[in-house]
Amino acid sequence: MAEIVEIRWHGRGGQGAVTAAKVLADACLSGGRYVQAFPEYGPERAGAPLRAYNRISSKEIRMHCPVLRPKVVSVVDSTLLDSIDVSEGATGDAIFVVNTSSDAKEIREKIKAGPGQKVYTVDATRIALDCIKRAVPNLPILGALVRVTDLVSLEHLLEDIKKSFGKKFSQEIIDGNLEAAKRGYEEVKEG
Amino acid sequence: MPKIVAATGNEGVANALRQVTPDVCAAYPITPQTELMQRFSSFVSNGQVQTELVLVESEHSAMSACVGASAAGGRVATATSSQGLALMWEILYIASGLRLPIVMPVVNRSLSAPLNIHCDHSDAMGARDSGWIQIWSENAQEAYDNTIQAFRIAEHLDIRLPVMICYDGFIIGHSISRIEYLEDGEVQNFVGEFRQVNPLLDIEHPLSYGPLILPDYYMEYRKAQDEVASKVSKIVLDVADEFKKLSGRKYGLFETYRLDDADIGIVILNSAAGTTKDVIDEFRDRGIKAGLLKPRLYRPFPYVEMGEALKYLKAICVLDRSDAFGGSFGQMFLDISTSLYPYDKKPLLINKIYGLGGRDYLPEHAEHVLNELIEITRSGKVKAYKEYIGVRE
Numbered sequence: 408m409a410e411i412v413e414i415r416w417h418g419r420g421g422q423g424a425v426t427a428a429k430v431l432a433d434a435c436l437s438g439g440r441y442v443q444a445f446p447e448y449g450p451e452r453a454g455a456p457l458r459a460y461n462r463i464s465s466k467e468i469r470m471h472c473p474v475l476r477p478k479v480v481s482v483v484d485s486t487l488l489d490s491i492d493v494s495e496g497a498t499g500d501a502i503f504v505v506n507t508s509s510d511a512k513e514i515r516e517k518i519k520a521g522p523g524q525k526v527y528t529v530d531a532t533r534i535a536l537d538c539i540k541r542a543v544p545n546l547p548i549l550g551a552l553v554r555v556t557d558l559v560s561l562e563h564l565l566e567d568i569k570k571s572f573g574k575k576f577s578q579e580i581i582d583g584n585l586e587a588a589k590r591g592y593e594e595v596k597e598g
Numbered sequence: 599m600p601k602i603v604a605a606t607g608n609e610g611v612a613n614a615l616r617q618v619t620p621d622v623c624a625a626y627p628i629t630p631q632t633e634l635m636q637r638f639s640s641f642v643s644n645g646q647v648q649t650e651l652v653l654v655e656s657e658h659s660a661m662s663a664c665v666g667a668s669a670a671g672g673r674v675a676t677a678t679s680s681q682g683l684a685l686m687w688e689i690l691y692i693a694s695g696l697r698l699p700i701v702m703p704v705v706n707r708s709l710s711a712p713l714n715i716h717c718d719h720s721d722a723m724g725a726r727d728s729g730w731i732q733i734w735s736e737n738a739q740e741a742y743d744n745t746i747q748a749f750r751i752a753e754h755l756d757i758r759l760p761v762m763i764c765y766d767g768f769i770i771g772h773s774i775s776r777i778e779y780l781e782d783g784e785v786q787n788f789v790g791e792f793r794q795v796n797p798l799l800d801i802e803h804p805l806s807y808g809p810l811i812l813p814d815y816y817m818e819y820r821k822a823q824d825e826v827a828s829k830v831s832k833i834v835l836d837v838a839d840e841f842k843k844l845s846g847r848k849y850g851l852f853e854t855y856r857l858d859d860a861d862i863g864i865v866i867l868n869s870a871a872g873t874t875k876d877v878i879d880e881f882r883d884r885g886i887k888a889g890l891l892k893p894r895l896y897r898p899f900p901y902v903e904m905g906e907a908l909k910y911l912k913a914i915c916v917l918d919r920s921d922a923f924g925g926s927f928g929q930m931f932l933d934i935s936t937s938l939y940p941y942d943k944k945p946l947l948i949n950k951i952y953g954l955g956g957r958d959y960l961p962e963h964a965e966h967v968l969n970e971l972i973e974i975t976r977s978g979k980v981k982a983y984k985e986y987i988g989v990r991e
Contacts, residue, residue: 432774433604442604445773448716448956469872471737471769472960 412558413474414461417493418483421453423545427483428459431549434559434567435463443468456487463558481552482506483531483544488517499523504552504595506531506544511598526598527555534590539583546584550591561592600845601779607738607770610777611677611703611763612637614745616647617785620701621672621792624652624663628682629715630767631705635677657682661689661700668698669807671797673749676700679767680707683721687728693760694729695823696807699752700760702730703745706868706919707767708955716956717767719867719919723929729823731761731830732897734867736853738775741765743847744894746780749789750837756829758795764896766869768956780845788844827898834895851900853892854907856882860889862971863908863945865934866917867893870952870959877964888968893930905937911945913974915967919953927984946974949984963988 918928
């Protein structure tokens with residue numbers, strides 16, 4: 408793993424992008440790593456575009472500003488691709504993970520990914536509807552992101568989701584979310 | 599065994615307060631302090647801390663209740679931000695004048711108008727001469743550590759003064775990062791038991807707090823307060839030494855970063871200091887002797903130590919996240935200027951105002967400032983002593 412991995416999340420209010428960033432930070436604490444997770448705070452409204460960020464590093468993280476040159480870009484809502492340049496500032500070897508039912512190659516063209524950049528897709532909303540009966544795609548896309556970045560193992564992520572959700576939700580909802588993260592991990596495709 | 603967590607700065611500070619377990623906490627919610635008090639009140643509701651939480655109707659009342667509880671004999675804490683601190687203004691001076699060791703995290707936020715909930719330092723800077731000790735924190739770990747140390751500093755028998763712990767709203771308060779928690783028992787041993795020197799509730803020894811003092815003695819009282827405040831630096835260092843033995847983490851009056859052999863330097867508070875350190879490393883890699891000084895104890899300001907640390911430099915930029923408007927400068931610029939005034943040979947000084955109302959402070963801003971400092975050392979000339987950066991023209 409590179410010394411520091413910077414991640415940018417693009418989502419809409421209510422899709423759980425901020426929660427996904429938090430769960431990822433918590434899961435990445437293992438092995439003595441340093442982590443950051445923070446959203447861009449604005450007027451919080453369901454459906455409004457938002458960004459959230461992660462930094463994961465083997466060394467102390469001193470930078471306290473938004474991620475400007477992400478190595479990983481996670482697009483939780485593909486309708487944002489029409490209005491936002493999600494590849495802005497992304498590194499030449501950046502990894503994109505997009506929630507969409509469209510073909511990964513199509514998405515690659517749409518965001519004009521460079522030759523060194525990788526584009527992965529997962530139908531996270533479909534998985535969420537199957538597993539938790541709600542269109543909250545955050546955990547399936549987190550599962551996909553963990554697979555393609557190799558930041559933590561799937562087992563570790565699932566343990567952490569159990570821990571994070573355990574206090575607040577019923578067993579049925581926890582099980583649904585665990586299944587959703589696992590399917591995201593398994594069903595991600597490269598374009 | 600320390601416990602390592604991923605938590606927000608507010609969560610960390612709420613946990614520090616839980617571990618210390620003040621007798622009384624009187625508070626009123628205000629963004630971005632709200633999360634801190636919401637978490638602390640959950641601890642109270644869940645029986646995880648035996649603190650009497652007094653939910654009042656305003657910050658003026660919060661600080662008034664703290665003054666009463668502290669004079670009565672309790673260990674007391676509260677927390678606020680922005681307008682909340684402004685509304686406490688009148689009672690801040692009463693807390694310090696009565697020598698009440700109240701501990702108050704201040705989650706830094708801009709002041710209205712225009713209304714804005716995001717970070718700058720105008721709130722705490724406005725209270726810098728209220729007789730409170732001010733300790734500033736770069737990140738969540740420092741905010742947590744400083745909150746624990748604040749009780750020992752405030753309650754030290756040589757001073758007994760209230761303490762504010764400042765950290766950046768949202769940027770640190772609401773962001774999740776890695777924090778190392780001490781064990782509850784370690785924190786409780788470190789802060790020890792609190793005994794108020796002259797508790798109002800000691801009815802065997804009745805006494806008065808806050809009587810009228812007319813011109814015949816008022817000034818002697820103030821002089822005594824000035825002398826007491828002059829002892830703060832040493833106590834802050836002593837407490838830091840003891841804290842290092844417990845935690846392994848080192849604190850001083852201020853932090854210097856690659857400053858010893860530096861030609862140019864940046865003086866900057868709180869979270870922006872972290873971002874600046876990364877940029878200083880890049881300049882050092884290019885062979886440029888750049889360094890940084892980050893104040894920690896801001897009040898009482900350690901003028902002599904600060905002057906000694908900075909006098910060797912050729913050019914310094916003081917970055918203020920608050921302004922005094924018009925012909926004046928950012929508050930910290932005035933303090934740094936004063937600390938360098940006694941020296942015949944001293945660095946050229948400039949002032950930049952940045953990050954007001956939550957405007958991002960980016961690496962490029964630090965680069966811009968360092969490049970200007972290089973130019974100043976080359977030409978010996980200063981273009982503008984004060985300038986806003988990261989702003990539309």
